[in-house]
Amino acid sequence: MSPTLIVIAGYLAADIFLGGYTAALAVLALGLGEFLFLLVFRGTKHPALILEGAVLASAGLAGEMLAALGYSGAGYVLLELILAGVLLISTARGKPWLASQMKRVAGFSAGREFTGEMSIVMGLVFLSHGILLAILIVLKGSVPVMGAILTFVVLYLLAVFHLRIKQRRRSRESAPRLVKGEEDRLILELSEEKLGSMVLKLGTVTIVTDVEIAENLPVHKFLETLERYLKYQGCRAVRFTVWDGDEITLEMSGYRKTPAGWNKIL
Known part of the structure; x- marks a missing residue:
């Protein structure tokens, strides 16, 4: 698992098992600790890990504050919007964040064009799902967990279907x-x-x-x-x-x- 994904997984685990300021502090410490571990034992610098830990900790704190105001689940919405922003902005800059993460996955191989398209599509999935949940939270104060999961699954399947159609069309066009x-x-x-x-x-x-x-x-x-x-x-x-x-x-x-x-x- 890549260092970035470990920080994200740590954010989710901390939010589930700790919550509140303790979770935010744990995520910040995880980002800093992973940065120091890689620096000392592998000799590599990943300063972005500190930034990622700080951003996710801030999102957790903001979500906790919004939950205290009656907007339950706001932390997950903020996480989705952050992921959407990272995917879309990095792709617009010509350096898809998803491509850099997939390079670290054993056995995964895809062209730059495909990973760029995947970044855009998944960014739009997170953005649309996050906005939908935000609207429901504002209107109802909370979102049913199963409803949120099913909505994301539907959006994800539509994204996969769209990517497969584009891949098939590209294969036909490039075939002799x-x-x-x-x-x-x-x-x-x-x-x-x-x-x-x-x-x-x-x-x-x-x-x-x-x-x-x-x-x-x-x-x-x-x-x-x-x-x-x-x-x-x-x-x-x-x-x-x-x-x-x-x-x-x-x-x-x-x-x-x-x-x-x-x-x-x-």
Whole structure:
């Protein structure tokens, strides 16, 4: 678990088991203590931990004061609004906070664009949920716990659904495709860029003839894109019956020369 997430978890635990000024002091001490621990035993400086502890402690105190005025649950609303602000502002600055946290999670790998989108979407989830709870607290003085949880789950599922749709659309747009050209020729395209054309007979072993590669395009890029497309189509091998280009490129790309042409198992 990353240092920042430990401070947040400590805030939640302190609010549940301690409460009041004791909880705020505990969170502040946790941020400072973790900063000193990393500095002494690992030789790394994370001054943001002190700031995070102070901000969360302040949120806890503010929530306690609002609860004393009859606004029960205000502390959690403030926490959601703080998280929303961190996610949205850091993404707007080009340094998504969520991306820096996910790098520390073992096995997690995602592109910068995706983590940026996730930061925005989750920031909006926390913001909308926090505002909704704030309105209910002002109107009713408190919020049913199960109602708040179910509302957040619904918003979260909608966010995940939105991200999955965008990912699928992006995958379709970035996938290579073959479009019909003049006569029997097919044009290989990737992200609307024409990489070349050929005559192709699709099958378990796809036969390719009369290849023309776009000018100034590296041959290996053409081959890799074509192979990627054929794999999507379920082809198991590809054969160039005639190859007018540099044969070394084919050999380096894993093709073997046979009497029938240049073959490669996909």
